[in-house]
Amino acid sequence: MNYLALDIGGTALKIAIVNENGKILISDKYPVNFDNYKTPIIDTVLKETDKFLADNKIESFKGVAVSATGQIDVNKGEVIGTGGNIKNYEGSKFKEKIEEKYKVKATVINDANAAALGELFLGNGKNSKNIVMITIGTGVGGGIVVNGEILNGRLGIGGELGHFSINNKGKKCTCGNTGCYEQYASMSALIKRVKEELDINDINGKEIFEQINHNEKMKEIVDRWIEDVACGVVSLVHIFNPDIVLIGGAVSEQKELFIDKLRKLVKERAMKNFAKDLKVEPAKLKNDAGIIGALYYLLKGENKDELQYGEI
Secondary structure, eight states: OOEEEEEEOSSEEEEEEEOTTSOEEEEEEEESOTTTTSSOHHHHHHHHHHHHHHHTTOOOOSEEEEEESSEEETTTTEEEEOTTOSTTTTTOOHHHHHHHHHOSEEEEEEHHHHHHHHHHHHSTTTTOSSEEEEEESSSEEEEEEETTEEOOOSSSOOOOGGGSBSOTTSOBOTTSOBSBTHHHHSHHHHHHHHHHHHTOSSOOHHHHHHHGGGOHHHHHHHHHHHHHHHHHHHHHHHHHOOSEEEEESGGGGOIIIIIHHHHHHHHHHSOHHHHTTOEEEEOSOGGGHHHHHHHHHHHHHTTOSSOOOOOO
């Protein structure tokens, strides 16, 4: 029997039917911020899931695997923090409501942690047991896999990689801390630097990388940004001693202009034994990572000793 998987983001909900090998059989996407969150996301999730199941004539599934943005108490399966970014979201009891409605087991995990597990299951971390996954976008997210298990922490909210400080006298972060990694290493941070230093009003990440080869000042700004990204990666490498560091987000598609440069800096700056055999690579699964990682987390909870590895 197949599984129902939900990937709940701040702007969209992805719903899929997935087999136990991680193959997505059917999927669809729905907006969740259509009325600026006046309708609580949990209400939208339940309504659109019913519609998805009816439209696709799905009458049964073995369990529900949920990946959700925000700070997730994995034991209770509910949202316990959001950073204040999404109205009517904190306190959402996804596990309780889903199990009550569909009468099957549900698990809920943070989306960044799910992405790390997805890469462990079917992505570029497939042959690794120790993974640092960093997702670079508007902010910086991530997940840590240690000996094949996600590092959840006491409440299940561990792995906030955007919020360790790399400069204790640095920029004030929206979280209340000072010098947080995402204030320097996010795509938003890079765009802000470019706008300020080049006096540009409107530019995005893709346009920045398109201009590097014929704009020396742009290249210099990006190279300094990559150094900041590397600074955090090296610290994480020294703390967790991973087999592989995986980079997610659209910028990970910039192999020569970003990934190769980042890898070189990390290898140069990490201590010898930490750098030896360390891999720094782009993540593979992209927008499917949350769905696949949520499924893996559910399957692990079913105490499956041998998981069947499929192909995407």
